Amino acid sequence: MRLVIFCTLLFVLSVITFTRGHKIPFPKDFVFGTATAAYQIEGAAKEDGRGPSIWDEFSHTPGKTFQGATGDVACDHYHRLEEDVKLMVDMGIKYYRMSISWSRLLPNGTIDNINQRGIDHYNKEIDILVKNGIKPFVTLYHWDLPLNLHKKYGGWLNKDASMKHFGDYADLCFKSFGDRVKNWITFNEAWCSSVLGYLNGVHAPGRCTNCKPEQGDSIKEPYLAAHSIILSHAVAVETYKKRYQQSQGGFIGMTMNSDWGEPLTDKPEDQDASERMMEFQLGWFADPIFKGDYPPVMRRQAGSLLPTFTYSEKQLLLRAKSDFFGLNHYSTAYVSARSSVSNDNDYFAHMNVSTTHEKDGKPIGVMADSPWLYVVPWGARRIVNWVYNRYRIKIYVTENGCDVPNEDKLPFDQAINDTFRVSYLHGYLNAISEAIQQDNVPVAGYFVWSFMDNYEWADGYAKRFGIHYVDYAKNNTRTAKASAKWYAELIKQ
Numbered sequence: 001m002r003l004v005i006f007c008t009l010l011f012v013l014s015v016i017t018f019t020r021g022h023k024i025p026f027p028k029d030f031v032f033g034t035a036t037a038a039y040q041i042e043g044a045a046k047e048d049g050r051g052p053s054i055w056d057e058f059s060h061t062p063g064k065t066f067q068g069a070t071g072d073v074a075c076d077h078y079h080r081l082e083e084d085v086k087l088m089v090d091m092g093i094k095y096y097r098m099s100i101s102w103s104r105l106l107p108n109g110t111i112d113n114i115n116q117r118g119i120d121h122y123n124k125e126i127d128i129l130v131k132n133g134i135k136p137f138v139t140l141y142h143w144d145l146p147l148n149l150h151k152k153y154g155g156w157l158n159k160d161a162s163m164k165h166f167g168d169y170a171d172l173c174f175k176s177f178g179d180r181v182k183n184w185i186t187f188n189e190a191w192c193s194s195v196l197g198y199l200n201g202v203h204a205p206g207r208c209t210n211c212k213p214e215q216g217d218s219i220k221e222p223y224l225a226a227h228s229i230i231l232s233h234a235v236a237v238e239t240y241k242k243r244y245q246q247s248q249g250g251f252i253g254m255t256m257n258s259d260w261g262e263p264l265t266d267k268p269e270d271q272d273a274s275e276r277m278m279e280f281q282l283g284w285f286a287d288p289i290f291k292g293d294y295p296p297v298m299r300r301q302a303g304s305l306l307p308t309f310t311y312s313e314k315q316l317l318l319r320a321k322s323d324f325f326g327l328n329h330y331s332t333a334y335v336s337a338r339s340s341v342s343n344d345n346d347y348f349a350h351m352n353v354s355t356t357h358e359k360d361g362k363p364i365g366v367m368a369d370s371p372w373l374y375v376v377p378w379g380a381r382r383i384v385n386w387v388y389n390r391y392r393i394k395i396y397v398t399e400n401g402c403d404v405p406n407e408d409k410l411p412f413d414q415a416i417n418d419t420f421r422v423s424y425l426h427g428y429l430n431a432i433s434e435a436i437q438q439d440n441v442p443v444a445g446y447f448v449w450s451f452m453d454n455y456e457w458a459d460g461y462a463k464r465f466g467i468h469y470v471d472y473a474k475n476n477t478r479t480a481k482a483s484a485k486w487y488a489e490l491i492k493q
């Protein structure tokens with residue numbers, strides 16, 4: 001009886017706080033952060049001994065990026081560490097997800113040539129963060145493979161070279177920064193590296209069957225690249241666990257990206273299509289990492305195009321247990337079984353689903369600025385449930401955010417009043433809160449993408465995802481948008 005009264009009271013109280021202050025309930029120790037990536041913000045592409053990465057080469061190849069934009073200068077973050085950390089402090093941010101540029105530390109990608117000035121730079125950055133009470137979550141690889149590794153060894157297509165050189169690089173990072181960095185993310189969105197880099201070639205290194213100058217093989221290469229990345233992740237995790245975790249006391253995992261795939265109808269074939277899409281998208285990486293092999297459905301559909309793990313590789317995968325699941329999630333699509341058989345034999349043919357953002361003529365949500373990004377907060381609750389049901393591991397949402405329709409064309413005053421983004425973030429955080437409170441999904445943290453507008457890869461500077469506005473024409477001046485203020489309020493509460 002007392003319990004019933006207590007629970008009713010608790011419920012009434014939480015409803016009141018929720019509706020009154022527009023608060024969103026989160027556990028006390030929930031990690032609220034923002035995220036960026038080295039090539040998207042740093043600039044200083046040729047400074048202090050940094051070697052080129054595949055993105056330097058790709059962005060400088062005519063026709064590959066919107067208006068030929070490159071990350072040569074980007075947000076000039078490299079020279080503005082103090083200023084940018086001050087903006088974080090102003091917001092009350094306590095966690096910051098950043099990435100390290102591999103070719104700053106190792107200009108050729110290989111351990112035989114360590115660039116001390118690169119190490120000094122990240123020491124400086126990490127020290128500034130820590131001094132200001134901000135805990136860094138550090139991604140080792142956010143798409144910027146040292147160019148030399150690509151040219152000399154074939155990059156991610158070369159499994160042995162990948163495992164060796166990524167392993168050396170990861171070891172160097174743990175050794176140099178692990179006294180202060182307690183959360184490591186090996187790879188950001190290996191799906192993008194594999195599919196966008198090797199299937200349709202819209203990201204570096206820009207390979208596909210019909211791509212120029214990098215002619216590849218859209219059928220075989222994405223699977224090979226993914227395979228090398230998965231094993232390289234395992235090498236890094238094993239190194240961390242064996243040599244550093246006990247003394248440094250940190251955690252390590254991988255970040256994967258996926259939309260939620262909502263079955264278009266309740267027909268069994270559409271339910272199956274939705275499940276198949278999730279397994280092809282997340283399971284491709286997460287099943288090997290957490291279960292030791294690819295999802296059976298991928299083996300059935302892709303056959304021998306999907307590489308196999310040797311016995312000792314499987315042992316390595318099972319030994320190298322990740323501590324968490326990093327999830328980048330932005331949007332949701334409807335998924336259904338394909339009505340006709342595809343003549344292709346690539347990854348998408350194997351996945352064998354149709355996706356759409358409309359049902360009965362109605363869009364699934366409002367479209368943001370990017371055509372792939374529809375605002376569907378309830379999808380976030382479903383996807384974290386899917387992840388937890390399959391892998392039973394703690395989740396960090398390592399990226400979530402949006403661009404605002406036409407933001408780049410709006411006058412400054414309107415662009416910084418980004419109510420669209422505020423309502424996106426509110427909706428998604430609310431959905432994640434529901435997953436925690438009502439479904440008991442252990443989501444431990446959330447990082448807004450992005451701390452500031454930045455180099456949006458093939459879209460150049462035309463898409464803005466920041467909660468800080470960057471005025472590229474006016475010396476890269478930063479201004480907090482309404483969303484930064486809203487997020488700061490939320491963190492305070």
Ligand code: GBH
Pocket residue numbers: 037188189192202257328330372399449456465
């Ligand atoms: C993130 O990926 C990246 O990690 C981050 O660097 C980036 O700035 C951020 O998104 C915003 O875009 O129309 O076929 O080209 C998000 C996942 C997956 C979303 C690929 C865009 C492209 C679909 N991305 N998708 S396509």
